[in-house]
Amino acid sequence: MQDFYELVIEIACISIIKTSFQNLQIFTCQKTCDWYIIGAETAHMYRAMKQGVSMAFKILVINPGSTSTKIGVFEDLKELFTENVAHSAEEIGQFPSIASQYEFREKHIREALEKRGFDLKSLSCIVGRGGLLKPIPGGVYAVNEAMKEELLEARNGEHASNLGALIADRLAKELGIPSFIADPVVVDELDDVARIYGHKLFKKRSIFHALNQKAVCRRWCKEHGKNYTDVILIVAHMGGGVSVGLHKNGRVVDVNNALNGEGPFSPERSGTLPAGDLAKLCFSGKYTEKEVLKMITGQGGMVSLFNTNDMRVLEKAAQEEKNPEALLIYNAFIYNVGKAIGALAAAARGKVDGIILTGGIAYGKPVQEELTAMTGWIAPVTVYPGEGELEALALAGYRVLTKEAVPQEYK
Numbered sequence: 001m002q003d004f005y006e007l008v009i010e011i012a013c014i015s016i017i018k019t020s021f022q023n024l025q026i027f028t029c030q031k032t033c034d035w036y037i038i039g040a041e042t043a044h045m046y047r048a049m050k051q052g053v054s055m056a057f058k059i060l061v062i063n064p065g066s067t068s069t070k071i072g073v074f075e076d077l078k079e080l081f082t083e084n085v086a087h088s089a090e091e092i093g094q095f096p097s098i099a100s101q102y103e104f105r106e107k108h109i110r111e112a113l114e115k116r117g118f119d120l121k122s123l124s125c126i127v128g129r130g131g132l133l134k135p136i137p138g139g140v141y142a143v144n145e146a147m148k149e150e151l152l153e154a155r156n157g158e159h160a161s162n163l164g165a166l167i168a169d170r171l172a173k174e175l176g177i178p179s180f181i182a183d184p185v186v187v188d189e190l191d192d193v194a195r196i197y198g199h200k201l202f203k204k205r206s207i208f209h210a211l212n213q214k215a216v217c218r219r220w221c222k223e224h225g226k227n228y229t230d231v232i233l234i235v236a237h238m239g240g241g242v243s244v245g246l247h248k249n250g251r252v253v254d255v256n257n258a259l260n261g262e263g264p265f266s267p268e269r270s271g272t273l274p275a276g277d278l279a280k281l282c283f284s285g286k287y288t289e290k291e292v293l294k295m296i297t298g299q300g301g302m303v304s305l306f307n308t309n310d311m312r313v314l315e316k317a318a319q320e321e322k323n324p325e326a327l328l329i330y331n332a333f334i335y336n337v338g339k340a341i342g343a344l345a346a347a348a349r350g351k352v353d354g355i356i357l358t359g360g361i362a363y364g365k366p367v368q369e370e371l372t373a374m375t376g377w378i379a380p381v382t383v384y385p386g387e388g389e390l391e392a393l394a395l396a397g398y399r400v401l402t403k404e405a406v407p408q409e410y411k
Contacts, residue, residue: 057124057401060171061393062109064129064163067092069105072390073118077398082390083112098158099151102166109167126172127397128164129389130184132156133410135206138187138214138252140396142407143169143179161185180407182396183210185259189251194347207259208243209359210252215392216358216384217247224354231353234344234379236337236371238361239387240309241297242266244340246347254347256340261296264336267309267361270300271336305329311361319366334367338374345378352379360387 056075063070067089072082085108095101113120128143131151141147143165151162165181172179187210195204213235214228221228229250236244242264245255256263256271265271273296282292295304303309306317306329314333317326345352355375361367362385372381399405 057398058122059394059397059401060113060120060123060126060168061390061397062126062128062164062167063389063393064105064160064167066160069109069163069167070390071109071112072394073113073116074391074394074398077391077394079391079394081116081118083116085109085112097154098160098162099154099166102163102170105163106167106170109171120171120175123175123177124401125177125397126168126175126179127393128166128168128179128181129161129211129393130181130186131162131164132159133184133186135186135188136184136410137189137408138183138210140180140182140400140405140407141410143172143181144410147181147410156186178400178407180397180400182393183214185210187214187252189253190255191253194254205257205260206252206255207257208245208252208255209237209239209241209258211392212237212358212388213243213245213247213252213255215388215395216356218395219384220354220356220382226353232348232351233354233356234341234348234352235356235358236341236362237359238266238337238357238367239359240267241269242271242337242340242359244337244344246344248348254344259297264340265301265305265333267302267311268298268300270296270304302329302333311364315364315366330366331370334370334374338371341371341375342378345375350378354379355381356384357381358384358386358388360385362386 058080059074061072061074067087069085069087070082071085073080085105087105087108091104092101095104110120130141132154133147133150133156147165148169150156151165154162161184165179168179168181185207187208188206190204190206197204216235217231217233218228220226220233221231228247231247232249233247234244235247236242237258241258243255243258244263245252247253258266258269261270261273263271278292281287282289287295301309302311302314306314306326308314314326314330317323318330319327341355355378357368357371362383368383375381396405400407
């Protein structure tokens with residue numbers, strides 16, 4: 001058995017040369033009085049071998065939202081538990097900025113895990129939701145000082161997701177394990193031709209549901225025995241916002257700006273509006289800049305059209321109550337999403353391997369059926385309903401720990 005342990009250690013040493021981890025741990029391994037520096041995940045395997053226990057990785061994921069922090073603990077890719085740690089408006093209101101909340105939120109996360117009786121020392125890594133950073137290619141990124149500095153100063157804007165990396169890093173450093181973010185909303189892999197608008201003062205920004213979109217693509221590829229870098233997929237994420245992206249050979253080469261007024265309307269966002277009419281409204285003297293921006297994001301879409309941000313309310317009014325106004329808006333939503341999918345099919349010259357419908361709205365059977373009827377002639381339609389953000393973060397950490405992915409350096 002001693003020979004077996006020595007073989008494990010030899011493999012570990014070779015492995016750590018190939019893969020660079022931000023957080024390394026030093027362990028004393030008695031083998032002819034030599035010392036080995038072993039990466040966090042390899043040391044985990046060695047300890048497990050010595051103790052005769054499971055080698056499964058435990059991963060903590062953190063997804064901060066405006067009024068809550070969602071956390072989950074996974075053993076490999078199996079969910080052990082999730083928790084929605086709520087924060088009252090009074091609690092949040094006492095902080096001058098989002099960045100200043102991170103110690104407060106970290107304390108609540110610790111308390112939630114303690115109530116579950118979970119031992120933080122059993123973790124292999126922590127993955128936080130990526131925030132508003134500079135535009136970067138998709139992938140997993142090790143949390144570093146440059147990233148934390150940008151998020152603390154909110155250089156690219158304030159958003160609750162900025163806290164994900166900060167909290168993950170703080171906990172991980174204490175435990176001596178790596179911390180990561182994955183596929184933040186600022187993932188930018190657009191083809192140059194997709195960036196051009198009809199005026200030199202405007203250039204397309206890539207802001208979309210990158211985490212969920214890339215996760216469902218990888219899931220589709222696994223189920224179909226394909227590599228993400230070898231396929232062309234169109235993904236329609238339908239939630240509070242709607243993003244429709246063209247994934248070509250591992251890159252999102254075209255996608256609407258799902259935050260700032262482009263693409264299909266959604267429960268809370270207006271999507272594309274007529275530019276001339278919007279300009280006139282801005283200079284009408286009736287609205288402030290803040291009010292106009294709120295029309296685009298927050299009080300647009302179904303909030304404006306039917307006074308609800310819940311697609312289920314609209315669907316019930318349209319399908320069960322036969323409300324003609326609700327039915328028209330409901331059909332218009334589906335029509336716009338289907339049209340966006342068709343436009344990207346043209347951008348792909350009709351060579352599409354599959355279409356994926358995802359997000360919370362994808363649970364609706366009529367939405368599934370109508371969009372399949374509209375776009376199924378382009379390519380087979382697959383439905384993965386739900387946001388799946390915690391699962392996607394866990395998958396990102398697991399892919400690094402199992403060497404399926406190498407964490408990138410944020411610069």
